[in-house]
Amino acid sequence: MDFLYDLCGKPFGWIMRLIYDWVDNYALAILLFTIITKLILFPISYKQQMNSAKMQRVNPKMEKLRQKYKNDAQKLQEEQMKLYQEENVNPGASCLPMFLQFFILFGILDVVYKPLSYILKMKDDLIAKAFEVVQNINPELAKQGTSLRQELAILSAHHQDSGAFDQVFAGTDFSSRIAEFYDKFSLFGINLGEIPSWHPDVWNAAAVGLFMIPIMSGVLQLVLTIYMQVVQKKRNPGMPGAGCMNIMLYIMPIFSVWFAFQVPAGVGFYWVCSSFFSLLQTIGLNMYFTKERIEKLCEKENKKMQKKYVNGKKSFMQRMLDQQQGLSEGQQKRERYAEETKDMSRSELSKYNQQVLKDARQRMAEKYGETYESDEGESSKK
Template identity: 30%
Template sequence: MKWGFIRVAILYDLLGKLLYGIYSLFQNYGLSIIAFTVVVKVFLLPLALKQTNSMKQMQTIQPKIQALQQKYKNDKQKLNEKMMELYKEHNYNPAGGCLPLLIQFPILIGLFRVLQNPQTYVFPEGTYQHVAQSFLWLPNLGNPDPYYILPVLAALTTYLSTKMMSTSNSGDQTQKTMNMIMPLMIGWISIRFPSGLALYWVVSNVFQMIQQYVMMRSVVSDKEVSR
């Protein structure tokens, strides 16, 4: 337990030092959060690529999965056997899409904690109060957005991002429900927590959408070349 706490503390410290290093270059806390977000997303890009490749594989075999589910709907054991054969045939790992998310999760928690408490994890003791907290329309990045602009943007970009990340199985009711609940949850969090955290979330979502668009364009180009 103690070792786990030490590892988490080290992660917070590393992320805090990264953000402070970026702030030392920009001398603007809002711009530093934006640059920090981009740096983190670029660092996590290999995991995002792995997740996207797994999603593309699932899209390819989804019709075959549905056919097997229909054919063996009354024989669960046979269905599982055929599904395993299908996965092996297409070299698909069902956990391939989940693993990158599991790896990213501690980092996302760390980012949440660091941006929620910059006076503890980012800036040297006694210096945070001297940092200019205003940015664009925001009077203080350490407080929630008084105009609710960032919470709305956070919820909207989360919805659009999850929509773009949806697989061909988007007709699944559970996925539809999550696509609605997640943006509302992020919007609610953004209302209650520092606007610096909401700014990170909005920039992260925009980066994610651009990244997903580029990836999907490359998939279309590959298909056109293979014809």
């Protein structure tokens, strides 16, 4: 797991360091980081939402296929793939943005957990030495400082007793750098390294602020979900509910709240920012993708795809369709083989299998222009 955090964290740590050096505040750096990642991922989000609009456009045709082939699941799947190919729709287009969001989330998690490494650029041996001080002055806090949380434990312990660190790091700028960064590692007085709690020791302003970060995250996720459902029903009033998909959409806000109570507030703050900008982006793109504009874009894309077909290039859906047809042909061959051999004896089945193998070898030889010699000495070459 540490390897995954490092893999995701290093590139984002470099970006966060550049932003932090510019704005000199960690919360503002997270806000700007969220905006930058949204801008970078906007082309993917644009294609995803356009694909979603095209899916809504073909839903009436899809419903007709479901009614026509409701008793033939295999044929229904084949016809659906053909329809997707004809309309240039990719039903799996939402997978990539979801994967990228989790990749970014792991990166942000690592950056928030390791501000001394990514923001202050401290070496591992220096951090290890500082954590030894934490173990001496606050064993309980050190127990919470797992490999991922050591740097946050150092920040907290230094804030509580900076003198203990001065004895170890005398003559260096360690304490001054830590103290200066601690003051900027906050949002309206909320330490972004702290984990929100349902039952804080004292309900002061900082505790209330920490508590509200997960709640705001869940609320924004819920608003985004409800908005998407309203738009979908408005565009497709006759479309049946998505069942499990709807359940998953409403589970996400709950998961968002739960997750934000398990991680430092900086991660929850990123999630709040990300959900807010995702909501604005979704509203804007839905206003942009009107029915008239979708029709024009689809017509333009279909012309491009026709040119590709002329040049022998296949789209993703065409490759999927070819694969599906190959699987279907394989299934038909297996069914035909079972039908032809069901009444054969063992010796007859053995001879039949030998003949099938011989025919297959001959076809392969003819296909690649090679000479094929059978057991009887016969040969063939295309």
